[in-house]
Amino acid sequence: MKKAALLFTVALVPVDFIMLFFAGISAYFLRTSALVSQYRPVLFYLNLPLEKYIIILLSFIPFCMAMFALIGLYRSRRGDIIQEFFQVVAAASFAMMAIIIYIFITREWFDSRFIVIAAWALTIGYVFLGRMVLRVVERYCAVRYQFGVKRALIIGDDEVSDILKREIGRNPSLRYRVVKQIAALDLEGIKQAIENPGIDAVIVGRADYGKEAIVELAEFCRDRHLTFRFAPTLFQALTTNVEVDVVGGIPLIEVKHTALDGWGRVIKRIMDCVGAAAGLITLSPLFAATAILVKLDSQGPVFVALDRITLGKKFSMYKFRSMVDRAHEMKEQLAEFNERNDGGPLFKMHNDPRVTRIGKALRRTRIDELPQLFNVLKGEMSLVGPRPHEPEEVGQYERHHKKLLVVKAGMTGMAQISGSSNLPFEEEVKLDTYYIENWSLFLDIKILLRTVMLVLRDRSAC
Numbered sequence: 354m355k356k357a358a359l360l361f362t363v364a365l366v367p368v369d370f371i372m373l374f375f376a377g378i379s380a381y382f383l384r385t386s387a388l389v390s391q392y393r394p395v396l397f398y399l400n401l402p403l404e405k406y407i408i409i410l411l412s413f414i415p416f417c418m419a420m421f422a423l424i425g426l427y428r429s430r431r432g433d434i435i436q437e438f439f440q441v442v443a444a445a446s447f448a449m450m451a452i453i454i455y456i457f458i459t460r461e462w463f464d465s466r467f468i469v470i471a472a473w474a475l476t477i478g479y480v481f482l483g484r485m486v487l488r489v490v491e492r493y494c495a496v497r498y499q500f501g502v503k504r505a506l507i508i509g510d511d512e513v514s515d516i517l518k519r520e521i522g523r524n525p526s527l528r529y530r531v532v533k534q535i536a537a538l539d540l541e542g543i544k545q546a547i548e549n550p551g552i553d554a555v556i557v558g559r560a561d562y563g564k565e566a567i568v569e570l571a572e573f574c575r576d577r578h579l580t581f582r583f584a585p586t587l588f589q590a591l592t593t594n595v596e597v598d599v600v601g602g603i604p605l606i607e608v609k610h611t612a613l614d615g616w617g618r619v620i621k622r623i624m625d626c627v628g629a630a631a632g633l634i635t636l637s638p639l640f641a642a643t644a645i646l647v648k649l650d651s652q653g654p655v656f657v658a659l660d661r662i663t664l665g666k667k668f669s670m671y672k673f674r675s676m677v678d679r680a681h682e683m684k685e686q687l688a689e690f691n692e693r694n695d696g697g698p699l700f701k702m703h704n705d706p707r708v709t710r711i712g713k714a715l716r717r718t719r720i721d722e723l724p725q726l727f728n729v730l731k732g733e734m735s736l737v738g739p740r741p742h743e744p745e746e747v748g749q750y751e752r753h754h755k756k757l758l759v760v761k762a763g764m765t766g767m768a769q770i771s772g773s774s775n776l777p778f779e780e781e782v783k784l785d786t787y788y789i790e791n792w793s794l795f796l797d798i799k800i801l802l803r804t805v806m807l808v809l810r811d812r813s814a815c
Contacts, residue, residue, distance in 0.1 A: 357501025358528065361491045362429050363619060366418070368487055369426075372479040373417055377410040379479075380471035413452060417476070420448040429615030434485070441481050449473040496525050503553040503580060505529045506546055508570075510536035513584050514558025517605070529554065538562045540573060547577070554580035556605070576755045578665060582607045613760050613792045620794055621735060628736050628801075629729040636723060643673055643720055650711040653678030656724055661741035663762040668733045670741055670762075671724035675712030676705075719808055725764045737797045738763025739785035757785050760792075765804040 381403065421427065424444040426437070453469055494500035502525075507518055514534065521529045533546050538557070546552065555574050557567065560583075567583060574581035582605045613621060633640075644655045651674075658669035708716065715721035728734040734741065741762030750757075767784040788796065 357494070358429065359615065359618065361487060361501070362427065362615065364487060365427055365484065368483045369418055369421060369480055370414060372483040373414045373476060374410065376475035376479040377413070377472050378407075379475050380468045381406055383471055383475075384468050416451070417445070417448040420444045420451075427616065434488070437484060438481055441484070442477055445473055445476045445480065449476070492525060495528055499530070502528050502530050504532045504551060505554040505556050506543070506552045507531055507534040507556050507558055508536075508538055508543070509558030510534075511559050513560065517556060517558050517584070529556075538566050538570065540566075540569060543570070543573070547579070552579065554582065557581075557583035560584050572752055572755070575759055576665065578759070580607060613789070617792060621792075621797065622732070624794070624797065625729050625732075625735050629726045632723070632726045633730070636726075639720070640723065643715065643723075646711050647674055647715075651677060651709045660744055661762065662744055662747045662758065663733060663741055664760070665758045667744055668728070670734070671727050673715055673721040673724060675709060675715045675721045676707040677709060722764060729764065733761070735761040735763045736765070737788075737800045738766055739788070740766060740768060740781070754782055756789060757782065760789055765800060767800065770800055770803045770807060 421441075421444045424440050424447070426440050426444060449469065449472070491501065495502050505521065507514055518531050518534060521527055521531050532552065535542060535546055538559075543555070547555070555570065557570070571581050584605055647655050653674055655674060657672055657674045659672060660667055661670040662668075712721065725734055729736055738761050739757040742757075747758070767788040768781040771784055788800075
């Protein structure tokens with residue numbers, strides 16, 4: 354998902370909160386207005402002044418928004434206007450029914466049925482209005498500034514491909530702009546087409562291309578973080594990592610590379626920021642003590658910045674120095690002693706002569722990796738994810754290994770808690786691939802807890 358689409362999805366939360374608040378306040382003032390009170394005198398406000406009513410209202414709003422989420426109003430891919438309207442009606446109705454039952458049973462606060470009914474109607478109107486305004490703003494930004502619009506390459510020269518191109522051109526709400534159309538599924542030609550105009554999405558219109566060619570193209574797009582969509586030969590249930598849209602009567606399937614998209618990415622980023630900030634504050638005395646020990650043990654800097662790859666891009670990963678200064682220059686000389694004999698790209702050597710005395714203790718307890726909390730805070734890494742590898746190691750990846758690059762590298766992960774020091778590289782890839790395809794907040798928490806347990810048991814560093 355492009356950042357623009359994610360931004361407007363996240364914006365739904367404050368917009369709904371504001372609209373729900375105004376709906377509740379409007380219902381209160383409508384009930385106390387002369388227009389309504391002339392038919393039925395206002396009595397409840399003596400026991401429920403506006404200040405107390407606002408407190409009650411603010412306690413109800415999170416419940417209503419939770420109901421909105423259950424109905425699907427915060428999905429990253431929103432439906433059409435009519436569908437969204439009925440979702441708002443359903444969510445508001447379920448929420449108000451629950452509130453009515455609670456109020457009528459307890460009668461703790463007030464017995465004004467008018468406010469509840471008015472709040473229900475105004476909630477539907479206000480929330481839908483707020484969402485329509487957000488749609489207008491999103492559409493304006495897309496049309497005027499191309500904000501959130503994906504530049505698409507259409508592959509195919511048949512009728513389906515032409516329909517897709519026409520529908521995308523006349524419907525800006527699809528958030529695509531066709532910049533090129535090619536007839537053949539030729540990977541070399543596609544590579545050139547992608548690099549020249551700058552493509553964000555690849556759409557295959559023809560359904561008669563071979564399965565192997567489609568799979569190869571999908572993996573090519575995955576490696577370059579491009580959206581990949583195709584028109585299938587049959588509309589059928591595929592894997593769980595797909596989303597389906599209909600454009601001009603043609604079903605388009607978008608392959609999702611990971612569950613870490615949309616709200617998953619937002620939730621994970623919040624957890625990363627909170628966890629990294631809390632960790633840096635809590636562990637600051639340990640940082641200071643470790644820095645002193647590293648400096649006293651051997652010559653060289655306290656921290657090292659190592660080149661690693663995440664999301665297909667190079668970044669500097671921070672660690673406490675656990676080796677002699679300029680240890681990377683000795684790696685080629687030690688290549689023949691690499692103890693990994695699984696044919697993978699990784700280098701592993703027990704009793705590495707480059708490791709310092711204090712470095713052995715830091716590695717055993719994984720304290721040397723704590724500065725990566727700065728990488729997490731900067732958004733370069735995540736608390737949980739695949740192990741970050743060196744550029745030279747990534748250069749030796751086979752095609753199926755590249756799926757590890759579709760998410761941020763992590764301080765710990767499935768492979769690390771499974772003893773990745775002794776695992777064959779292919780097994781490590783399988784574990785990390787499982788994590789990518791089956792991510793959940795619960796899985797992240799489970800991995801973090803197991804990591805802490807492993808460190809406390811003084812197991813060897815991963």
